[in-house]
Amino acid sequence: MSQPSQQDKVTAELRRAIVAGEFARGSFLPSSRELAPRFGVVRNTVMAGLGPLVEEGLVESLPKRGYRVIGAPSAFEVVWTQGGQLLPAGEEELGHGGELRAEIRQAPGPVARLLQGPDGMTVAVRSTVHRYAGAPWALREFCTPRSVADVARRLLEPEGVDEERLLAEHGLGQDGIRSCWSTRAATADEARVLKSGSAPVHFIQRTGFHQGQPVFCELTAIRADRVHLSRSAGNPPEMPET
Structure with missing residues (x-):
């Protein structure tokens, strides 16, 4: 070494x-x-x-x-919901984030596999950076097959929209979700955007299905040194702040 x-x-x-x-x-x-x-x-x-x-x-x-x-940004709690979505504790929605980009590109292998398409398939990608207390904590990419984006064309515009609601409005609402959570080293681009240095990231893959076919996959890289991920079920009582 x-x-x-x-x-x-x-x-x-x-x-x-x-x-x-x-x-x-x-x-x-x-x-x-x-x-x-x-x-x-x-x-x-x-x-x-x-x-x-x-x-x-x-x-x-x-x-x-x-x-x-500037100092090290403080850590905070993020709730991983039963539907696989991320929400800072106490907030009702994630929000649209900042630095929004929308582009058409070829899908890398992992994205193509999640969307059950061939390597190099064409996808629409919407990427956003989420911040808390002014510092970045998550980089999110929302990917759809080009055929889906051609139906829900607002996905191709760099504007804040609720992507899943938009898909539902065009008859492509999800009827199934698969989520996967892992922890790994940040890529160079993730470390640059998240300003995370050598800190690892939590990586959540979330795929939405309509009538058995994937209509989107969502990839989120989260600074592991800033976020405490939690998950609850039922009606747990409010926990005092620590």
């Missing part, structure tokens, strides 16, 4: 210090000139070590001012 580089050590130590509260939220980190002797490295190594912390959302770079501590 390869040893961590000097840059990685700088990143890890500063991450630990920020999470531990050694640098207060809103304060500026010492300059690279001041930090270099602390780690026994040159200033360029310090600057390189700060890059991942910016990507993770722990600090922000302010030109001519330095690096200001």
Whole structure:
């Protein structure tokens, strides 16, 4: 196993210090000139070590001012409903999220298999980023076969819609759901969008069926260090906040 580089050590130590509260939220980190002797490295190594912390959302770079501590975003509870949907605890709907994109592309193998189509089949993909307290916690992709999107054409537009309700309005309402939950390492794109660094993600696959045929699959990557996933049944009492 390869040893961590000097840059990685700088990143890890500063991450630990920020999470531990050694640098207060809103304060500026010492300059690279001041930090270099602390780690026994040159200033360029310090600057390189700060890059991942910016990507993770722990600090922000302010030109001519330095690096200001944002701090680790707090964790919160997300309910995984019986229908396989995700809802921040206490909220009635997930919302449309931000940075919405809608595009037509070829489906990768896992998506094609969920939709029971051939590899490389054409799908409509709607992707959104969900935030809590200003920080990203989930990246969601809602995929439908192109033939389905051609019927429910608003799926092709980058606008906030309830996709499942829209499908129902076009006679393609779901009559069956299959969900699968796993935990894995984040892909490079997921880590970049979620600013999660090396943290793993929960990954939920959810497929909706109409008359035995899949009409959509929903793929959601969730920052495992920000979210406590919970699931209940029946009428459980309200739990006090901890």
